[in-house]
Amino acid sequence: MTSRTGPTGAAAVFPTRIIDTLGQDIADGVLPEGSRLTIEGLQQRFGVSRTVVRDCMRVLESMNLIVPKRRIGLVVQGPGQWNVYDPRIIRWRLHGPGRADQFRSLTHLRRAVEPVAAALAARHASGAQRQRIAALGADLRRLGEAGLLEEFLDADIEFHTLVLEASGNEMFLALREVISEVLSGRTRQGLMPHHPKEHALLTHEQVATAIRDGDAGTAEACMGSLLAEVSEAID
Incomplete structure (x- = not known):
């Protein structure tokens, strides 16, 4: 031993x-x-x-x-x-008595960053990134309707990470582990419904389609709508 x-x-x-x-x-x-x-x-x-x-x-x-x-x-x-962007600190805070406040802070951060990242992705994504984001939008619909939460989580993390990457903004991409932790935290702590709400599935699809088609305004608006729903659910 x-x-x-x-x-x-x-x-x-x-x-x-x-x-x-x-x-x-x-x-x-x-x-x-x-x-x-x-x-x-x-x-x-x-x-x-x-x-x-x-x-x-x-x-x-x-x-x-x-x-x-x-x-x-x-x-x-x-x-x-504290270095509050460290993924380990985020994980610890999400498992502690301040969980609700941490989710709220992280969602505020996401609402400030991800809609802009989606708009930039619609302008700057490569052809391969556009096609992958569109495919992930469809996968999220399929996995969500089937109630496959672990697979849905994996696809959701890849989706949001790829949007950050496709934005072309390295400072946005540096937040990928932060966003991965908050997405994982919601699922691991039973805060996700067994079947994601229709609004969440639809807005993911709309963001994906808008990025694929190069529609920056729609991509930004739909990502904002998606995260507004997340914020309401947490509150």
Whole structure:
């Protein structure tokens, strides 16, 4: 059996579990702002080496969840300091008591970005991108009507990611993991109806058709309508 602190197997997974445990505790407020962590205390808690703890703390520090302070230790930072676009932080927040607020914030972000991305995609998408987006629009209709939520989720993530990519705006594309997390979160936490609403299926098809046909105005309006419905559902 592989040791927790060995080079392979469970050892490769265990640091991720430490990061997830502490990240979730910070996101949930179990470790509120100002809480003090020490390397020694974490060694005892998780039963791992000092090196493993330090490596995990560097990851949390890179997300601005903690900050090292001399003669104090590792201090938990408040939400205003966090790298809120990090997909792991989004995932933790969606699994915590602030889930509704996180969904709301993410949907506001999507409403600000994705309609513009759809309009740009209608103008700038390649022929292959247009055809794939159109095919995904049809797939979403078929999978949604069949109640195949896992397959629907995969197609939905690809659809929205491809719209961002086809926009030609690299800053929009950088949000692909953020949008993937919010789409996954809705499904994984049972917030999606077993059969997606007709409005959602129709507006996906309309966005896809408009992008395929190069109709920027319709693509933007229909994506806006789609996300307005999502916002209402979350509220």
